[in-house]
Amino acid sequence: MMANLHIATCQAPVNIAVVKYWGKRDEKLMLPVNDSISVTLSTDDLCTTTSIAASQLFKEDKLVLNGKVEPTNSPRIQNCLKSIQEAARNSGKSPVDPSWRLQICSKNNFPTSAGLASSAAGYACLVATLQALYKLEGNFSSVARKGSGSACRSMFGGFVRWRKGDKSDGSDSVAIQIAPASHWPEIRVIICVANDARKDTGSTSGMQRSVETSDLLRYRAEAIVPRRCDAMEMAILTRDFESFARLTMMDSNQLHAVCQDTYPPIRYMNQISWDIVSLVHRYNELVGANKLAYTFDAGPNAFLFCLDDDIPEVLQILKQAFPSNESDYIKGIYTTATAKTTPRSDELAKRVEPAPAESLKYMITTKIGNGPHEIQQHLCDSKGNTIP
Amino acid sequence: MMANLHIATCQAPVNIAVVKYWGKRDEKLMLPVNDSISVTLSTDDLCTTTSIAASQLFKEDKLVLNGKVEPTNSPRIQNCLKSIQEAARNSGKSPVDPSWRLQICSKNNFPTSAGLASSAAGYACLVATLQALYKLEGNFSSVARKGSGSACRSMFGGFVRWRKGDKSDGSDSVAIQIAPASHWPEIRVIICVANDARKDTGSTSGMQRSVETSDLLRYRAEAIVPRRCDAMEMAILTRDFESFARLTMMDSNQLHAVCQDTYPPIRYMNQISWDIVSLVHRYNELVGANKLAYTFDAGPNAFLFCLDDDIPEVLQILKQAFPSNESDYIKGIYTTATAKTTPRSDELAKRVEPAPAESLKYMITTKIGNGPHEIQQHLCDSKGNTIP
Numbered sequence: 001m002m003a004n005l006h007i008a009t010c011q012a013p014v015n016i017a018v019v020k021y022w023g024k025r026d027e028k029l030m031l032p033v034n035d036s037i038s039v040t041l042s043t044d045d046l047c048t049t050t051s052i053a054a055s056q057l058f059k060e061d062k063l064v065l066n067g068k069v070e071p072t073n074s075p076r077i078q079n080c081l082k083s084i085q086e087a088a089r090n091s092g093k094s095p096v097d098p099s100w101r102l103q104i105c106s107k108n109n110f111p112t113s114a115g116l117a118s119s120a121a122g123y124a125c126l127v128a129t130l131q132a133l134y135k136l137e138g139n140f141s142s143v144a145r146k147g148s149g150s151a152c153r154s155m156f157g158g159f160v161r162w163r164k165g166d167k168s169d170g171s172d173s174v175a176i177q178i179a180p181a182s183h184w185p186e187i188r189v190i191i192c193v194a195n196d197a198r199k200d201t202g203s204t205s206g207m208q209r210s211v212e213t214s215d216l217l218r219y220r221a222e223a224i225v226p227r228r229c230d231a232m233e234m235a236i237l238t239r240d241f242e243s244f245a246r247l248t249m250m251d252s253n254q255l256h257a258v259c260q261d262t263y264p265p266i267r268y269m270n271q272i273s274w275d276i277v278s279l280v281h282r283y284n285e286l287v288g289a290n291k292l293a294y295t296f297d298a299g300p301n302a303f304l305f306c307l308d309d310d311i312p313e314v315l316q317i318l319k320q321a322f323p324s325n326e327s328d329y330i331k332g333i334y335t336t337a338t339a340k341t342t343p344r345s346d347e348l349a350k351r352v353e354p355a356p357a358e359s360l361k362y363m364i365t366t367k368i369g370n371g372p373h374e375i376q377q378h379l380c381d382s383k384g385n386t387i388p
Numbered sequence: 389m390m391a392n393l394h395i396a397t398c399q400a401p402v403n404i405a406v407v408k409y410w411g412k413r414d415e416k417l418m419l420p421v422n423d424s425i426s427v428t429l430s431t432d433d434l435c436t437t438t439s440i441a442a443s444q445l446f447k448e449d450k451l452v453l454n455g456k457v458e459p460t461n462s463p464r465i466q467n468c469l470k471s472i473q474e475a476a477r478n479s480g481k482s483p484v485d486p487s488w489r490l491q492i493c494s495k496n497n498f499p500t501s502a503g504l505a506s507s508a509a510g511y512a513c514l515v516a517t518l519q520a521l522y523k524l525e526g527n528f529s530s531v532a533r534k535g536s537g538s539a540c541r542s543m544f545g546g547f548v549r550w551r552k553g554d555k556s557d558g559s560d561s562v563a564i565q566i567a568p569a570s571h572w573p574e575i576r577v578i579i580c581v582a583n584d585a586r587k588d589t590g591s592t593s594g595m596q597r598s599v600e601t602s603d604l605l606r607y608r609a610e611a612i613v614p615r616r617c618d619a620m621e622m623a624i625l626t627r628d629f630e631s632f633a634r635l636t637m638m639d640s641n642q643l644h645a646v647c648q649d650t651y652p653p654i655r656y657m658n659q660i661s662w663d664i665v666s667l668v669h670r671y672n673e674l675v676g677a678n679k680l681a682y683t684f685d686a687g688p689n690a691f692l693f694c695l696d697d698d699i700p701e702v703l704q705i706l707k708q709a710f711p712s713n714e715s716d717y718i719k720g721i722y723t724t725a726t727a728k729t730t731p732r733s734d735e736l737a738k739r740v741e742p743a744p745a746e747s748l749k750y751m752i753t754t755k756i757g758n759g760p761h762e763i764q765q766h767l768c769d770s771k772g773n774t775i776p
Contacts, residue, residue: 246651261642265641
């Protein structure tokens, strides 16, 4: 074994906002114009794994992302590294000298082609692994935020609120846990991955353009989101799915309304996205309650929420409305076999014209999970080299 | 000739809003939540023609719309009839007794299948023809408004502002002319009629749902539209096409943003609409100025504005991006022969992938025109019967 080699490995989750983050008040420090609330998805189905090896023998920092060597000098990565290394120096108790060079190896367990925002899980995992390496305790979500704004929310499991903060140095712009995953374990998440190669406007440049040109964005941030975040927190704390679903859908719609109000306008939702929106509202109308909810980020993929009892019916309805011949069409904790015909799914099938086959690439079924955690299976060997 | 038969015939124009009307503060009186501004289109290409015959021998009111007998007892029609007949009684100078029954015959010179809002031209024509019949002078736009809100704007030619008014009886909610068509005769309008059979949410129920559920609508109406209307009026008065185009596009986008912020969300713009939006922004980017502008109402059809000098290039670009094999693809004041290749149209053709053929049904090319006017060719004969 290499002298003085230290190594730590963590897994960190993806999160999906139910009250959206859209717009920064400080581009460099990644300070948002409003609070946001997210749910953390189970790392069983979607996660980033990162190993970091530190040794005084390493000549330089090295980063391998999904098997590909990437530069380490991006401001986002450097901001994270420097903040944590400074904290390690200040703690004086770290077993690893913060001046040692690092070999960082990171990979996702989901296809990057899915268009699922992986940067939140990625930066949360980087920060969590650095915390583990340097043995630092505490809330480091504001450091993850400097990598990618929404990464701060992936530093906790369950239901998370990112407080926008008021200070200009961003020290109070942190994520806090509203409730752990165990508080409401019945919630299920279905990610509908759209078959669409179109290149979207990136979220960073998109939100920048919205801040510069949308009159509605500021009103949303100042007058609407504070109330909505409080209502959402209450819906979560009282496990009120009806309100959780309504607020989630309204806030997703408002994010995309702000994108349309941007000049030139930004469009993330395509025909398939709108077919899903329409299906969800028709289903809820038929049921007479909000049993299913959608939310969309900066892309056409839908994130659906429902309760575990309704999963067989909901999967059946999705299968009927978005047919596919792929054998592995439903991935994650449920499979195609879970889908079950019910009188309601039959009724809806009669009313809804199915989308063209393969409109969706696949669906990932998952649930709400915990925050970053350390694991013992490293991605690099005892010399710090990536395990192929 | 039938004893005491009086007959009058008018033509009235379609108008297209450049600052949008979306939301009523009074459903019955058709009072809007904000001012709006429109341009009136030439009746040469798009108009309603209405003849009204009055005789003491008629037993009952009769209405024939586009060759089909329709009931006359709808509140919208009755509101218009009663208001004008009361004014005729009060004037005391009308050659026609306001208690005589009417035979109303009305038709559009454009296909109703085009999905162009014909109710504005229709109610403006009804009111203008009643004015002609009863020989009433003055601004009767508030009466047209009771038929269909935006009809009040079709009571004038050129550039028109509908003042929302403040009074609860709606008497100050009237249209006024900003400038006649002759003020800026170079403006051209291209209506791109989308090939899409989808049934949209009607604008009446759509705006009602927006008023009830969209937080952004109220802010738009109170804080944004007043400023925008003043800026638009200034752009028109100074013939500043750059600003006219920018404000037109921004306000169209904001209308559709409010629709998306409605719950459940309303979607009028489809893939073809967005392809047009994208093409317009790419063209303007290439030119380095806003030479072309789009606006969308409660449907997927685009209304484009440009100046007459740019028409050959713009038509060429539209033909390339939205190919069609229809011989009569470009209707109105220009034809396919007007389209001319330029270095810029060549450049754009290289960058833009054409939409599938026949994505657009056809285009109507027109210009800004005058308000309602009386004509002598009646749609009904000397007995008051419809001429087939």
